[in-house]
Amino acid sequence: MQLSAPRWVAGRSLAAFQASIAGGIAIGSWCWGRITDVGGVEMALLISAGLMLLSPVLGIWLRMPPIGARNEDATDVLADPQVQLQLTGRSGPLVVEIEYRVAQDNARAFHNVMQDVQLSRQCNGAYGWSIARDIADPELWTERYHCPTWLDFLRQRNRATQIERELHQKAADFHIGAEPIRVRRMLERPFGSVRWKDETPDRAAKEVIPVVATAAGSST
DSSP states (O other), rough: OOOSSOOOGGHHHHHHHHHHHHHHHHHHHHHHHHHHHHHHHHHHHHHHHHHHHHHGGGTTSSSSOOTTOOOOOOOSSSSSOOOOOOOOOOOOOOEEEEEEEEEEEGGGHHHHHHHHHHHHHHHHEEEEEEEESSSSSSEHHHHEEEEHHHHHHHHHOOOOHHHHHHHHHHHTTBOOOOSEEEEEEEOOOTOOOOOSSTTTTTTTGSSOOOOOOOOOOOOO
16 A cells, blocks of 8 residues: 555555455454354354455456556646746645637537546645636636645645546647647735735745646646
8 A cells, every 4th residue: 555555645545444454344243243143153164265265356356556556657738837926835825727729519528527627626625616618719718726825736736646637638638729728827816915015024035935847737
């Protein structure tokens, strides 16, 4: 489990593994106790021996992942974000807008895929997700969502699973035209969050979080 799970989720994976083992022992103890009450110890041992002989057959359908198969290599689909503002890990919320140009014949299929993309974004901490279609340009679709902080955005960007990358790539495959997919990353500035005097200290200038070089195109 430790060698197969990505490093950033290894602890959670190991905890789930140990919980399943403990639960299996508890449920199995109750089941074998009931079988022993009904048919006796000899029948329980014969049944367990037969199940042990058949258990390797499960390997045909439920294969163990190879050791070290973490799928942590990211595929560069979208460019790294350009940052001109001084951001800290707590800067936010961040608004992300992604513009797709989709043929009108593929509109319904694209919308269905984006429903799965929505779940993927939300599982990684995004909120306020929406998908919109331009009424003046029906081929133009805009995906929009929020990330709580800049650090959350970087984590979402670099911790996508292989399945998530394939899903986001599937959505990107609908894009047509010579221009690439356009992505906007904006720092939301509600009233009262901007310095009202030039001499007011800028706390964001004290700690700058650089952009991680590795870009997961699935997480934009």
